[in-house]
Amino acid sequence: MDVKDRIGPPQPETTTGFPPTDQPSAPDQQGQAIPAMPASPASPGAGYGPQYGPPAYGPLAYAPPTKRENWLVAFWNKGFWHKIVLALGILVIAFVLLRLATGSGAGTASPPTTEPQAQATHVATHTATSAPVVTNHKVGDQVKVNSTWTATINSATATQGDGTFPPKVGNTYLVIDLTLKNTSAQAQTVSSLVDFALKDATGQKYDESITSGTGTSPDGTVEAGGLLRGQLVYEVPQAQQHFVFAFQPDFTSTDQTLWDITR
Numbered sequence: 001m002d003v004k005d006r007i008g009p010p011q012p013e014t015t016t017g018f019p020p021t022d023q024p025s026a027p028d029q030q031g032q033a034i035p036a037m038p039a040s041p042a043s044p045g046a047g048y049g050p051q052y053g054p055p056a057y058g059p060l061a062y063a064p065p066t067k068r069e070n071w072l073v074a075f076w077n078k079g080f081w082h083k084i085v086l087a088l089g090i091l092v093i094a095f096v097l098l099r100l101a102t103g104s105g106a107g108t109a110s111p112p113t114t115e116p117q118a119q120a121t122h123v124a125t126h127t128a129t130s131a132p133v134v135t136n137h138k139v140g141d142q143v144k145v146n147s148t149w150t151a152t153i154n155s156a157t158a159t160q161g162d163g164t165f166p167p168k169v170g171n172t173y174l175v176i177d178l179t180l181k182n183t184s185a186q187a188q189t190v191s192s193l194v195d196f197a198l199k200d201a202t203g204q205k206y207d208e209s210i211t212s213g214t215g216t217s218p219d220g221t222v223e224a225g226g227l228l229r230g231q232l233v234y235e236v237p238q239a240q241q242h243f244v245f246a247f248q249p250d251f252t253s254t255d256q257t258l259w260d261i262t263r
Contacts, residue, residue, distance in 0.1 A: 136244065136258040145257045148188055150181040151247055154229075156261045158238075162213030167235045174198070174236050174263055175214055176245060179229045182222040190228060190249075192217040197246045198234050198261075206234045 137143050142152045154177040160166060167173055176198075182188045198206045208217070211233055218230030236243070243261040 136260040138260060141259070143257055143259075144183070145247060145249060146255070148182065148184045149247075149249055150183055151257065152179045153177070153245065153259050153261075154179060156243075156245075156263060158263045159213070161211045164212040165210070167211075170238055171235050172238050173209065173211060173214075174234045174243065174261070176232045176234075176261065177215075177229070178218055178232060179227060180218060180222065182224055182226050182228075185224050187221050187223050188249075189221050190218055192219050192230070192232055194251060195247060195249050196232055197248070198232075198236075199244050199246075200236065200240045201242045202240075206236055209233045209235045 137153075139153045139156055142150060144150050156174065156176050158172045158174055161173055178196075180190060193208060196208070200206070214233050215231040217232055218228050220228065222228045241262060243263070245259040245261050246256045247259075248256045
């Protein structure tokens, strides 16, 4: 048997251009069926090499936008100290805004005129200069000192004494003649060293002096309704002419009765 008888007659070629179907082909010479070709794809040209075209997408699922948390809320939720800091910051901002509002309100107010200021200055000056001036008593006045005493300065004279204890050079003795009356219902005590004082116009204070040729000082106990007369002697500069004499019967009080003395 030659080769041509072994192979069999030649098969006609398919020239239709369609792909093979899934029907089994005729058996070969040895009786074996040739496996069927896969079915033709639905679209032309399918199954012949890689396929190109837009990919198939399914329906898109809706994703809601992500909600961003407020930074103040996030800071507040961090912890206790963050709450404290945030609260203090809010207070500071509120205070600054309040001050700004107050300042702007004060700035928009109409400025005061200079005339009321001048009037106020004039009133203050007038009040200061028109304050009542305390007038001291004069020699010869009968003065009710308090509920206990009535005092009268009879005279105030300058002397050099009798020469036994003369004053220093340039000085002289000032002798104040005084009468006291006890107007209370009980006996009272007088001390010339404690109850009386003398100062000149410069504020210099003088102590009581002891000399001869003058009367005794008003010291001792005075019965109710009784009188006491005496002389107080002070060594003063001859150049000084004006003095203030003070009577303060209660040393626990600051109340004084004053006389102007001119020698």
